[in-house]
Structures are given as structure tokens and as C-alpha cells.
């Protein structure tokens with residue numbers, strides 16, 4: 001029997017080596033990586049950064065298709081096989097991301113994760129305002145979503161695990177039995193020093209030992 005019944009993955013810099021919004025920005029010819037890093041390191045509130053970045057980028061549906069393909073191309077080498085092994089052991093796998101849902105859905109499909117298990121920020125190119133105030137675009141969004149999914153599925157906190165690279169992931173520690181810091185792509189001091197479990201290499205396979213034991 002696995003040690004956890006419900007595993008939440010962050011997406012950017014955890015399932016894939018990119019930060020999706022940074023990639024959309026560089027495609028649009030603007031550099032927002034300093035804003036993204038400031039938010040993920042906990043130096044700037046996410047809500048300030050979210051609106052600023054997307055107003056600069058002004059993404060189109062074509063950009064989202066392009067980003068979906070890029071997520072797939074830059075997937076962590078063993079992400080798909082690790083997820084398949086978790087599924088084979090009846091572990092429920094979800095993505096909780098502050099990234100943009102239109103791009104993450106196709107990536108999730110590639111990884112074998114059903115759309116109803118993907119929690120990210122919807123984006124309507126004609127009306128982006130609701131995206132900026134979406135819970136996952138703000139600090140505190142990940143714990144709220146992880147708690148609500150866990151409750152809905154009847155999985156108690158101690159049977160949930162969340163893995164991610166950012167401070168927004170670390171915030172969810174209080175609603176899961178185990179938080180795992182992922183430093184395989186970006187090592188963030190605030191996350192590394194607070195995490196009781198930490199993966200330093202760019203592979204997710206060590207997670208299997210923690211979950212399946």
C-alpha cells in the first residue's frame with residue numbers, strides 16, 4: 001500500500017524545466033524572469049507579479065498552443081514514467097499550478113493526467129481580468145486548492161503529498177502530510193531550507209521511494 005493516496009505536482013520547474021509565463025514573455029520580446037523569480041523566491045507577492053507579467057505579454061490562443069508543445073518538449077525526463085507508476089499503484093495524481101490552464105491541459109494529457117485533475121489559472125484572451133484574481137494566481141491559492149481537492153476526495157492530510165520548487169508550493173505544507181522540495185531545475189534557498197524532503201537532481205524518480213516505499 002502506498003504511503004500517500006494523493007500526490008500534487010507543481011508544473012513549472014517541477015514537471016517541466018521551463019517557467020511557462022517566462023517563455024511566453026520571451027516569445028513576445030519582453031523579459032519577466034526577474035518578476036517570476038521574485039515571486040517564487042517569496043520577495044514579491046504573486047498577485048503583483050501575475051498581472052504585470054500578463055499585461056506585458058498579452059498572450060493569444062496561438063501562443064498557448066506553442067507553449068503546450070514547449071512544455072512537452074521540456075518535460076522532466078522521467079515525469080511520464082513516474083506518473084504512470086503512481087497511477088499503477090492507485091495513487092491519485094493532480095497538478096496544481098499557478099501557470100496558465102490553456103497550455104497546461106495538453107501537457108497534462110501527454111503525461112496521462114485527466115483534465116479534471118488539473119488545477120491552474122484559466123485565461124480568456126478577450127477578458128483576462130478574472131485570471132489576475134484567480135486563487136492560483138495569488139499567494140495562498142495552492143494550499144486552498146490542495147485542501148479542497150483532498151477534502152472532496154476524502155483523503156486526509158497525512159495521506160497527501162505535494163512536490164514543487166517554489167515558495168507557493170511550500171505554502172501548501174500545512175495541508176499535506178509531506179511537502180517535497182524539487183531543486184532539480186532551480187534551487188531556491190527558502191524552499192531548500194524549509195523542506196524536510198528535497199530532490200536535488202533533475203529527476204522525479206526519488207519520489208517513488210517516498211510514495212510507494
Ligand SMILES: [Mg+2]
Pocket residue numbers: 010011012013014164165166
Ligand atoms: Mg514551479
